[in-house]
Amino acid sequence: MKIISIMLVTALSLQANASLNSDSPEQPNGEFVDAVPLDRPEAIFPKQAAARGREGWVQLSYVVNEKGVVESAVVERSSGDTSFERSALNAVKKWRFKPAMQNNKPVKQCKNQVQLTFFMPEDYRGVSRPFLNRYKKIVAKIDKNDLESVPQLFHEMKERKLRNFTEDSYFWVAKARYYAAKNDRVNELRAIVRIIQFNDGHVPDEMYIAYLSRAIVLNMEQNKLKYALSLFERLSKLSGAENSVKQLAPYIDKVHELVEDDSKHxxxxxxxxxxxxxxxxxxxxxxxxxxxxxxxxxxxxxxxxxxxxxxxxxxxxxxxxxxxxxxxxxxxxxxxxxxxxxxxxxxxxxxxxxx
CATH class of the missing domain: 2.60.120 (Jelly Rolls)
Structure with a gap:
């Protein structure tokens, strides 16, 4: 079976856009110069996951020390398969950098985030008929507010394993609808975060914009204000999201006011x-x-x-x-x-x- 190599599709790390060949000039006044990647070996696609046609992703945070070596790497979030997590951690720990500089001395660069995504070939995309049937059954029950048996149906769907990002996305769409029906806003937000993880056409653009907008509202409700602001910035850059941006803008202004208001915790x-x-x-x-x-x-x-x-x-x-x-x-x-x-x-x- 031919497997597409792992790809870094979301470059959240601070040094992700740095040139591999750039030299750091002298920086006056203590200016901080980002670390520069020198060698970033790819993660290995886990054999069992590949044999089953499964895809996955892992978000990590790590520190680049004064020698350009990665330390304190942790998994922040993932698609849930531990084999992908192990592979991603093993790869990132081998990465090497030209260290960050401040006052012309090597220093630690401490907040680095990256997402490693494990893709299968195009032939493995889409959803299987069994998955589609289970998905329709769950959605029908949610629409009728017949929620008692839905958790067991989710468990059965998860037990049969989600093959790829499309199935994973629609699994979480169903979960978001279920938690919305139960008015469980904390878990609804957790489900939506999984849906908006990618903007690669796994769900229609209109659905992606709607869930991104909903995530902004829920983050504001739960006082996760920095997340709301960063998601609003993402929404503002999307074609077709103009109406949502216009509706949310007054609330975003209130978020800025709250952050600056020292009378409130x-x-x-x-x-x-x-x-x-x-x-x-x-x-x-x-x-x-x-x-x-x-x-x-x-x-x-x-x-x-x-x-x-x-x-x-x-x-x-x-x-x-x-x-x-x-x-x-x-x-x-x-x-x-x-x-x-x-x-x-x-x-x-x-x-x-x-x-």
Whole structure:
């Protein structure tokens, strides 16, 4: 069987667009110069997945240290197959870079994200008849609000394995419709994130725009404001999305106002669904409270800084302005939940014990 090599279809990493042959000039005034990729071996398509005609994707975050070596690589999100996750992690750990520079010295580049996507040949695209029949059965039950047996039908569909991105996309379309019918907005958003993972024609353009717009609304409702802003930026670039952009623009303005309003806290509910939870910060200060379950560590990954801490309830983390583009990663036991509260902007330095 001829297999198409893995492709990097979503270049989320900061250095993804850098030239392989570029030299970093001297940078005055402490300007930060991104790491430059030198060697990025491809991931190996898992043999069993290939034999079954299965596709998959993996999103990862990693640090490029002062020697240009990758460290602290973690899987943020994936299509769910551990064989793809192992292959992606093994590949990324072998990547090498010309290190980032600041004040003409090598420094760590700490917030790097990339998505590795495992494609099969075109002949394996589309949906199978058994999948289509199950999908129609589920949708019919949802439309009739006959929801009791739907979870079992989803389980059976998943047990029979989803072959490719098209089946995976429509599986999550059905899930999004199910959670919308149950008014479970948290899981509805999780399902929609899986639908809008790609914009490669796996679902019709109108459906993609509708779900992207819905994800913006749900992120705003759940105070995941940085995600709402980045998705709105994506929506604004799409042909055919003009009406949706016009309708959402006033609400996006209110998001900007909320972020700048120091009289208000921004509460975000967090839950460990596998082994970690991540959040893009809209402000530079936050605290953790209402912890139920085991939280093992907290990482702050910024463009130019990486730190790891113990999770202390009510401890306030105040991130220096020099740490750019920060995200929080919280590790813990599956099912642990908590609140992350983004507090008013501060100027003080981060004062908390690293681990």
């Amino acid at each position: 921004i509460w975000v509910k967090g839950e460990i669904t596998r082994s970690l939870w991540r959040h893009k910060l809209a402000r530079n200060a936050f605290t953790i409270s209402d912890i139920k379950g085991d939280l093992t560590s907290l990482e702050i990954r910024c463009d130019n800084h990486y730190s790891k801490y113990e999770v202390q309830p009510q401890q306030k983390w105040s991130i220096p302005a020099s740490w750019r583009g920060c995200q929080v990663y919280i590790h813990g036991g599956k099912g642990a939940h908590f609140s992350l509260i983004e507090t008013p902007q501060v100027k003080e330095e981060l004062a908390t014990k690293e681990v």
